[in-house]
Amino acid sequence: MTRILHTLCGADVARPFSPHCWKAVMALAHKGLDFDERPVPFLDVPKIEHGFAKIVPVLRDGDRLVSDSFDIALYLEDAYPDRPTLFNGEGGKAMARFVEGFSQMVIHPAISRIALLDIHATLDAENRAYFRQSREAAFGKTLEQVVIDRDRELKAFPEKLWPLRRMLGHQPFIGGEGPLFADYIVFGALQWVRVTAGVTLFPDDDPVKAWFERCLDLHAARGRHVTAA
Amino acid sequence: MTRILHTLCGADVARPFSPHCWKAVMALAHKGLDFDERPVPFLDVPKIEHGFAKIVPVLRDGDRLVSDSFDIALYLEDAYPDRPTLFNGEGGKAMARFVEGFSQMVIHPAISRIALLDIHATLDAENRAYFRQSREAAFGKTLEQVVIDRDRELKAFPEKLWPLRRMLGHQPFIGGEGPLFADYIVFGALQWVRVTAGVTLFPDDDPVKAWFERCLDLHAARGRHVTAA
Numbered sequence: 001m002t003r004i005l006h007t008l009c010g011a012d013v014a015r016p017f018s019p020h021c022w023k024a025v026m027a028l029a030h031k032g033l034d035f036d037e038r039p040v041p042f043l044d045v046p047k048i049e050h051g052f053a054k055i056v057p058v059l060r061d062g063d064r065l066v067s068d069s070f071d072i073a074l075y076l077e078d079a080y081p082d083r084p085t086l087f088n089g090e091g092g093k094a095m096a097r098f099v100e101g102f103s104q105m106v107i108h109p110a111i112s113r114i115a116l117l118d119i120h121a122t123l124d125a126e127n128r129a130y131f132r133q134s135r136e137a138a139f140g141k142t143l144e145q146v147v148i149d150r151d152r153e154l155k156a157f158p159e160k161l162w163p164l165r166r167m168l169g170h171q172p173f174i175g176g177e178g179p180l181f182a183d184y185i186v187f188g189a190l191q192w193v194r195v196t197a198g199v200t201l202f203p204d205d206d207p208v209k210a211w212f213e214r215c216l217d218l219h220a221a222r223g224r225h226v227t228a229a
Numbered sequence: 230m231t232r233i234l235h236t237l238c239g240a241d242v243a244r245p246f247s248p249h250c251w252k253a254v255m256a257l258a259h260k261g262l263d264f265d266e267r268p269v270p271f272l273d274v275p276k277i278e279h280g281f282a283k284i285v286p287v288l289r290d291g292d293r294l295v296s297d298s299f300d301i302a303l304y305l306e307d308a309y310p311d312r313p314t315l316f317n318g319e320g321g322k323a324m325a326r327f328v329e330g331f332s333q334m335v336i337h338p339a340i341s342r343i344a345l346l347d348i349h350a351t352l353d354a355e356n357r358a359y360f361r362q363s364r365e366a367a368f369g370k371t372l373e374q375v376v377i378d379r380d381r382e383l384k385a386f387p388e389k390l391w392p393l394r395r396m397l398g399h400q401p402f403i404g405g406e407g408p409l410f411a412d413y414i415v416f417g418a419l420q421w422v423r424v425t426a427g428v429t430l431f432p433d434d435d436p437v438k439a440w441f442e443r444c445l446d447l448h449a450a451r452g453r454h455v456t457a458a
Binding site: 085087088089090091092093094095096097098099100101102104105106162163164165166167170171173174175176177180182 | 314316317318319320321322323324325326327328329330331333334335391392393394395396399400402403404405406409411
């Protein structure tokens with residue numbers, strides 16, 4: 001197969017967890033494109049495609065290489081216009097950037113404060129050392145200090161999802177009647193937690209939970225096939 | 230003129246302030262449609278169009294009556310397809326609901342905790358009494374108690390705008406290269422504060438401020454023509 005998606009894993013290659021990689025996986029599946037997912041640990045990322053990018057996901061599609069999950073979605077939309085759309089028009093493309101802003105700046109920081117040590121625990125010894133060093137430098141504190149208010153963060157988490165919950169009063173997906181790339185942006189973040197940390201992010205009767213379960217079922221339950229931590 | 234937009238004002242009819250009404254004003258202006266804006270105080274809302282709706286805005290377009298700002302935008306998009314689009318496609322229509330969820334559930338509550346007494350102060354005596362009674366019942370506390378942490382809320386406000394700020398690193402409007410209804414959703418909320426409360430919501434070098442100023446300049450500076458409090 002000439003279509004390869006390079007993604008990220010911990011010690012277990014069967015349990016890729018990166019939120020950005022999950023966005024790309026779901027985007028490819030949404031387009032109905034066959035691809036070979038090749039998860040690697042953090043330390044092997046610089047070796048992917050002879051050092052094409054410092055980050056995953058990286059998509060090889062024949063001769064074409066693309067990195068960054070949003071750029072991959074834009075590329076797929078452009079390259080495969082006859083397949084199911086990922087944006088449903090230019091307005092959807094623009095507003096997916098707003099959803100990305102929400103995911104990156106509201107959901108991701110909260111997840112770090114909840115799951116950073118759990119992510120660390122999924123790695124092998126060598127990658128743990130790298131992860132600890134790089135993340136502690138980025139946060140300016142130890143991993144243990146980042147998650148020191150984990151219980152409080154977990155309790156506060158459902159409150160942060162009100163924009164999504166309110167929207168779900170109007171429609172089943174961020175994309176409207178069906179999912180679009182914007183759904184995969186938020187799904188990726190929550191799947192990251194599901195795969196790495198054995199925590200409950202929302203109450204059972206939360207419409208956000210129902211939406212997340214719908215996303216897990218999409219594309220032959222691609223997301224659900226990786227078991228929860 | 231047969232196109233009338235019923236909106237909301239305080240004691241000064243020249244300074245309409247409702248966030249939802251501003252969304253509808255900007256949507257009509259975006260479509261390049263002439264309309265007669267008729268602001269009324271809270272207590273006169275039930276008299277609009279023989280009691281058509283309990284809320285403003287209410288649009289009369291010939292024989293057609295529409296209430297609710299989002300429904301007005303959907304109506305205009307449908308009724309005037311040859312005019313500039315408010316959603317730029319079905320994806321944009323769906324994701325505008327996410328932006329609405331963010332505005333309603335993150336920005337609006339913060340604004341209440343900042344500006345509720347300022348809004349009260351813009352009303353005449355009779356409407357003040359109504360506003361106090363109805364809002365105190367809704368919040369379960371006095372207006373003074375709602376704004377008790379006003380200074381802290383103001384300081385925390387820029388932090389809440391990170392989804393927008395992050396997005397503005399990619400594009401000048403929520404709608405992409407130009408504004409769409411989603412921009413007016415957030416603009417309406419911030420204009421509500423601008424018109425009623427003499428406060429600074431963001432630092433001068435904040436990209437969100439630059440975006441808000443761009444919105445104030447749109448459509449012959451319709452938003453800017455109402456002076457700030």
